[in-house]
Amino acid sequence: MTLPPRVTIVEVGPRDGLQNVSLVPDTAAKVGFIDRLSDAGLPVVEVGAFVDPRRVPAMADTEAVVRAIAQRPGTRYTALVPNLRGLARAAGAGLREVSVFGAASDSFSRRNINQGIAESFLGFRAVIQEAAASGIRVRGYLSTSFGCPYEGDVPAERVAELTDELLQMGVFEVAISDTIGIAHPGQVWRTLDAVSSRVPFERVALHFHDTRGTGLANVLAGLQAGVTTFDASCGGLGGCPYAPGASGNLATEDLVYMLDGMGIDTGVSLQGLVEASTFMAPHVQGELPSRYLKAAQAATMRTRSERRDA
Numbered sequence: 675m676t677l678p679p680r681v682t683i684v685e686v687g688p689r690d691g692l693q694n695v696s697l698v699p700d701t702a703a704k705v706g707f708i709d710r711l712s713d714a715g716l717p718v719v720e721v722g723a724f725v726d727p728r729r730v731p732a733m734a735d736t737e738a739v740v741r742a743i744a745q746r747p748g749t750r751y752t753a754l755v756p757n758l759r760g761l762a763r764a765a766g767a768g769l770r771e772v773s774v775f776g777a778a779s780d781s782f783s784r785r786n787i788n789q790g791i792a793e794s795f796l797g798f799r800a801v802i803q804e805a806a807a808s809g810i811r812v813r814g815y816l817s818t819s820f821g822c823p824y825e826g827d828v829p830a831e832r833v834a835e836l837t838d839e840l841l842q843m844g845v846f847e848v849a850i851s852d853t854i855g856i857a858h859p860g861q862v863w864r865t866l867d868a869v870s871s872r873v874p875f876e877r878v879a880l881h882f883h884d885t886r887g888t889g890l891a892n893v894l895a896g897l898q899a900g901v902t903t904f905d906a907s908c909g910g911l912g913g914c915p916y917a918p919g920a921s922g923n924l925a926t927e928d929l930v931y932m933l934d935g936m937g938i939d940t941g942v943s944l945q946g947l948v949e950a951s952t953f954m955a956p957h958v959q960g961e962l963p964s965r966y967l968k969a970a971q972a973a974t975m976r977t978r979s980e981r982r983d984a
């Protein structure tokens with residue numbers, strides 16, 4: 675079996691992980707989190723979203739966050755933009771990369787962004803053209819690619835079509851996303867098989883949630899198919915406000931632990947991720963779902979109590 679020697683991890687914790695938390699961390703906490711993620715060596719960090727602050731109050735301070743973080747050479751910083759207004763804000767904050775958020779199911783698209791797929795793609799086209807004129811790269815998300823909370827199954831051929839369409843519109847990469855954490859490896863293979871007949875995997879990323887415990891297995895399926903870019907959220911922060919029961923992006927620690935063990939290079943420090951999660955935990959709900967993080971913290975506590983006993 676041939677597996678890729680190197681994988682790019684896109685850290686989505688500060689955006690996907692924090693957009694829906696009940697306790698919203700203040701700007702300083704977000705900056706502290708992002709700076710630690712940069713220190714951990716992550717190649718890409720999605721720092722926030724330039725969305726309507728009345729709809730997503732947790733992301734209202736994204737400009738302030740971008741201005742305050744220490745941008746590490748070698749890390750790309752990006753943010754979600756729903757429209758031209760969002761793009762102008764991102765450009766004003768100095769970002770050179772943004773992402774648009776599309777869906778593979780019409781019902782989800784309407785509930786999430788108040789537009790059907792066709793209408794939303796028209797808007798993305800305008801964002802992509804305007805961004806290109808300013809030298810800003812655009813990534814595309816394709817949410818609900820493995821199933822929709824309202825429509826159920828999403829055909830693999832539909833995912834392939836929309837991925838192709840986004841790339842033809844000018845995005846540099848499409849993150850095929852399992853918004854509700856329903857995917858399993860068989861489905862990943864089927865979807866990627868359909869996608870591979872239309873687009874090269876260098877332009878494809880996979881975004882998994884661990885809601886049903888299949889997050890890492892899905893990554894392995896993606897690796898076997900030849901995908902080399904994966905989204906993850908430090909600590910396993912986040913879910914999706916429009917996807918009932920969707921808790922927990924795939925945790926970056928769990929992903930890096932697996933890839934390290936397989937000898938696949940990420941350039942990311944596992945210890946650095948644990949430091950970022952440990953810093954962030956008290957600013958959100960307290961306990962983060964990453965299994966690696968829990969194991970690391972348990973080992974630290976055991977060591978401390980052994981020292982006390984000695």
Ligand code: MG
Pocket residue numbers: 690853881882883912913923
């Ligand atoms: Mg997510």
